[in-house]
Amino acid sequence: MSDELISSITKQLIFQHNFPIDFNFAKAPDATPDVVPPSIPYNKLLCRNNSELFFAQGNLVRCCTINPVTSNYKLLKTPHADFEVVSLEINESGSLLAIVGDTTVDVVTLPPVLNTKQKSVYIEDKNYRVSSVGKIKKVLWQSIVANDSMLVILNDKSEVLGFDLKKSVTIPSVKISFDEKINSIAFGSRSKINDGLKLYASTDDKIVSVDFFNDSTKIAVSESAIDVANGDSQNTIEIIKEKFPDESMLLTSAKEQLKVYESLHDQLVNNLREVRGLYTDDPYELFVVELKSATPDYKPRTVAQVGADDLVSFGDNEQIGLLAAIKNDTISYFSNILGSGFVQYEEPKQVTYAKPKKGFGFIDSFDEVSAEKQFWQSELNSLEFLQSEKLPFTGSGYLKNLNGCDDKFVAVIAGSLVVANCEWVSELLQELERDSFDTLDKIKPTYNLLSSGTGLQGFTVVSKFGSEVGIIVRDNLEIVTINAEVEQEQVKEPLKIDDKPSVPSLAISAEPFAEIESSLKTLEKSVSLRGGTNVKIAPTIEVLEKLNKDSLETNQAVFGYSVYAIKLQSRTLAQLKSLKLQVETVKNLTDDTPYSNELDDRISKILQKQEDLDSRMKHIQLKINDEMYKAKNVPLSKEEKEYFNEINEWNKTTLDLIDKLKTFSDEVEECKKIKPAEEDEKDVLENLQLQQKVKKLITWLKFQGTEIHELMEKVSIK
16 A cells, blocks of 8 residues: 555655746855755645645645545645745644745645645635744744634744734734743643643753743643643642641642632533544544633743753643753653643742741741742752653754654754654553553654755655655655555665656646746846946946946846746646647547447437336336235224224214304394384383383392391391
């Protein structure tokens, strides 16, 4: 299956190189090129979900899917592709891609799945631009933040800016300024709450930590992570109680930390969730909670007395935080086991003598305060050093995570790629759960040299089709098999992809010149020749220097436009060749008319057979229906007969009622038609007098009601 994966990768056109354009090639004859190492960890290649590749060339970002069927690629649409892309950084959810330049970051919202079959040459979606942040040294994502939208930037002024892209791209949600030069930054384990909210920064001689959140920060964590944090807080309280009195400042702060985690647990009833890794093999849900009662501490605290050029977190888990640091050619490993990130220590305003509870004398609280501070610095606010190993390389390097690979990270030293395998993390966690004393014996990282050379542009690791390979882009494309269990050890040679395909392809984009045209944006800004109004021509040094400078810039412009013309011509020729091939194909199709007629005859015969089959099927269905109607009826059971008799009785009763109702309605109509006879006036008068007498009688009877009632009682007694 490894061959299938390698074949699917090598056929992708995303890795085809274009002519490089160096807009700064024209320099004075005595000028020497400045060799300055890149300030940003360099990687222009990314893999998402082990199925999609993103590769930056110049000022553009290409993207494609890894499959053996298609080979074309698309371009990510950005409003202003006006800077050289230095690195690509994608968030954990795979929804946001940061395109990093020297002073600018463009963030593109990625669709859940790339559609490379659409006609448009661009993948278009929402995008953001973060600028005015100074010269960028490192960019990363704080994945524990809800929506996975926190972009963090370290600049050359040792400032760390955190932009929540859902809120603002101009005003940072968190800004921290360090008083000393910061080489690199990294967050702890994103699954461990206090570690994911802690920013680690390295200098030349130490590593410091600082809280990186604000009062309105919402985080996405699992329920088990909150339970682990509660357990760590309770353990911290027990440890402090064993060493210090109940009124100690550390114990108060530890109880406040426990309240923070309890408030997070109480918010789980809101059932506000966030799904991540939806298009991966292992999707998962997280609860979104708010840090209401947590107070951030923006003061840097020293956690390790070891300097580092770069930092990276690895082995993500909810139990412990793991950090790797590189200094020249030495990699050091650190851990953070006890979750006490919110426990803060403050110097008391006034330290005095205190009277003991029993006996005479006094208590010197200076010693107590000093011991409390020492315990906080050494036990609660420090990284535990595990081990360090020296690699057989010379020069400075940097560390990079691999997307989707928590048990690996890459060390880049002088162009050499070394993969650090950290599969021992799972064994270490098992030993910690068993409270074993031999936990440090499980820390056995292994290193594999993935590639070496110069001109490194990007690298990534892909696990697909049952195999795992590394992709390295230099001047050529290198693909190296990583999992030795699948592939036998053999000499691996770099695979080269020619700039010109051997077979002409008909799958040319609908907008073939879009990528070439985009290079004009950079080309137009590179040269600006403007003549002054008063130009003096004289054989002076100033005029000759100005003439030499203009000549160099003119040559530079001619070279750039020549390259553009060559690329345009080659693309036009390729398009023309493709059109000719299509014309030849159409001609060949028209020449095969007899064969087409034969196919038409066969199709007509098949259609006739299908019609005959349909008619036979219809005839059979009619016969089946007739037989079903002719079949004898099944005799009714006793209950069914009684049921139908009852229905018949009710029907009969209903009909009788209808007849009676009709008779009554007729009688009512007859009554309406009868008119009363006219009465005599004398009779009417007598009736009125009689009514008056009756009313008087009723009134008299009402007054005599009591006597009548008593008389009735007497009669009833007798």
